[in-house]
Amino acid sequence: MSKERRTVAGWVFTLFGVALLACAVTFTGLRVAQAWIVPSTCDFTTGGGFVITDDGNHANFGLVGGCKNGGFFGHVNFVDHDTSGEFAGLHVSSDSIDAYLEPVAGSNVRDICGTADTNLFGTVKFRARTEDNADPNPGGSGVDKFGLKLTGVSPPYTGETAVVITTRVLAGGDIELHKPNPSTTGPSTPPDEITACGSDDSGLGT
């Protein structure tokens, strides 16, 4: 086989492989991992409110997260009012913010990641998802979204992941994605998503 023919054959095989992969993704619903990145022109998010848990109880949160002077800043607090189940009475209080990520440029979704103390699972890595959709009504329900995922870093929960709240609309409160200012610069070396957040965003939802 001549060199030209081998090259053409290689291209054909490559195209066939790409087409096969596309079909697999389309027909099997296979999830392609999405790269979350620090916003290129970094900004910050503030929010406070509550969501209704899967068991119908309130879960309160308050948060600030974003870029500042070449790093990250903020805090995330969460109080779950479930009375049964593995997250009953869960308290989450952040110690550090280790990443602030968006899925694609121009999105109104941000993930605030970091390390937190909990009353049930020891120290954890957390991933709090925020989505600022519009100014809510006077009560604040129904538009902005919040979600929370934890990954254990303390025995016996090391490496275990749990989606505490799949991303859902607020029952009250507000989330605001703020425009950048000259001090909202991120780190020169972006953080590793898994290291900062504890895990990827699978199961967290949108």
Place this chain on the structure above:
Amino acid sequence: MRRKSYHCLATTLGVLMLVGLGLASWPTVGQSQAAASTAVGQATAARAVLLGLLGTATSASLVSTGISSTNSESDVAQLTGGIPSLLTAEALNAATYSYPNEVDSTASLGSLGLTVAGISVTADSVVAQASQPLGAAGSGSSYIANLAINGVPIIVTGSPNQTIPVAGGQIILNEQTVSSSGSTVVNAIHVALYGVADVVLASANASIS
């Protein structure tokens, strides 16, 4: 033919000069606004002043922070908190931040329970936001979810300064003070009981001039 060329050249040069003059006088972004000389932001999740019989006053605040310059930021938070015999709350949150030409503040709390002088106020979520641009009118907003006074649900309109009379005073929702001097104050809930107590829940203050 030659005269026509000269005429065309002169016209072209004239147009170019006019365009150049126009561009030179065109205000560029940022040049049209003066720099801010003062920028102050303050955010407080809860603040209370209790008045005594002899005119004494005891004050307390929960989760409060402030800034005093442009391009600045400060935030504080508390998982749960309260003022003994007065109020309890969760996920208390306060943040204030500034730009070269704007100051914004926000404060929030959840699961509010307040009892003072026989009046109880509960709400699932309370948020206040204030924004003050340099040289322009400020704005603010409040979000109060499932408010009840003495157990009676209150419909929150969202309009500024919604006032609800109570025994011995009043409760103001989304209290807004926007001054012409570049200051905006938003108190999501202000409980004013004359001679007894003054309690503000979720207060956001932004000023720049």
